Amino acid sequence: MSNPATTWGVGDYPLMAQHLRPAALAAVEAAAISPGDRVVDVATGTGNAALLAAERGGKVIGVDFEPALLRLAEERTRSAGIEVGWVWGDLEALPVPDHSADVVLSVFGVMYASDHVIAARELARIAAPGARVVLASWVPGSLMPAMGQILSDYLPPPPAGSGPPSRWGDSVALATLLEPHQLRVTATVPGRITPRFSAASDAADFLIRTAGHVVSEQDRLIADDRWDDLHQDLCRFIEQRAERCGNDLGLPLDYLLASAIRTPD
Ligand SMILES: C[S@@+](CC[C@H](N)C(=O)[O-])C[C@H]1O[C@@H](n2cnc3c(N)ncnc32)[C@H](O)[C@@H]1O
Incomplete structure (x- = not known):
């Protein structure tokens, strides 16, 4: 039986991923990867x-x-002639042996765990003693989490008990989450990506089109006559939060780049 689809596969997340690549680059550079390092990208x-x-x-x-x-x-590795093992799995039960990674990365990934404690424990479990763990996560109150607040009026609630994803983007909360699991935070650095658009409505279209959990609710919201309201709310939000960049609007997407070390048990 094939693995079930999720809302992450609906809509155009790959377009968003192109914009988020600078954060992946920052994470990989912070992890100082050397040839032969065993790396898991969660x-x-x-x-x-x-x-x-x-x-x-x-x-x-x-x-x-x-x-x-x-x-x-997988297509990207094939066309680039690079080898990566692509594995289906849940980040709360990683299909990776204990202590088998020299580097663990997660770029806007582990922050979406429904159980943050289990997810932190999994990062620690797969990391070898001394391994570097580097995480990029949206900062609380920054544009992405604030957009989530706007959308929450229109979308089904998150699973009961799941914490706010941006907890991972707060250096104090992150240390509190990681340190009981032998992950000692060694550095936190702010990062920003600023995609540009010619108008607020283009930016709203982009944010909607790349968010599978919004696209998957589109038919229901249209039937309920709420789709245009969602778009207008997002346009107003963007007008408040965007930066002027010449004739363009820039969306400041603030994230925290956190590095931790797996200490021995
Ligand atoms: C914002 S995207 C980030 C993707 C990628 N790291 C990047 O930098 O573009 C979040 C990713 O987390 C994945 N994800 C969310 N919850 C997950 C879970 N419980 N187990 C495995 N993957 C999960 C989604 O499928 C999606 O690919």
Whole structure:
């Protein structure tokens, strides 16, 4: 039986991933990957960080639970002639042996765990003692989480008990989450990606089109006569939050790049 599709495979997440590649590059550089390092990219999506790690000589596994994104990741390695092991799996039960990674990466990935404690424990379990763990996560209150607040009026609620994803983007909350699992935070650095658009409505179209959990609700919202309201709310939000860049609008997407070390048990 094939693995089930998720909302991450609906819509055009690969377009968003192209814009987010600078964060993957920052994560891979922070991890200082050397040839032969065993690397796991958790919630790899279309494989941005995994590919960059493999280009640096890492022996890389990319794990994700969305089959459509994993297929795209596989196509990217095939056309680039790079080897990466693409593995379907849930980040809360990673299909990776204990202590088998020298580097664990997750770029806007592990932050979407429904159980943050289990996810943190999994990162620690697969990391060898001394391994580097590098995570990129949206900062609380920044554009992506704030957009989530706007959308929450229109979308089904997240699973009960799941914490806010941007907890992973707060350096104090992150240390509190990781340190009980032998992951000692060694550095946190702010990062920003600023995609540009010619108008707020173009930016709103982009944010909607690349968000599978929104696209998957489109038919219901149209039937309920709420789709145009969602678009207008997003346009107003973008007008408040965007930066002027000449004739363009820039969306400031702020993230935290956190590095941790797996200490011995
Ligand atoms: C925002 S995307 C980031 C993808 C990629 N790391 C990047 O930099 O473009 C979030 C990814 O997390 C994956 N994901 C979310 N929850 C997951 C889970 N429980 N197990 C595995 N993958 C998960 C999604 O399928 C998606 O590919």
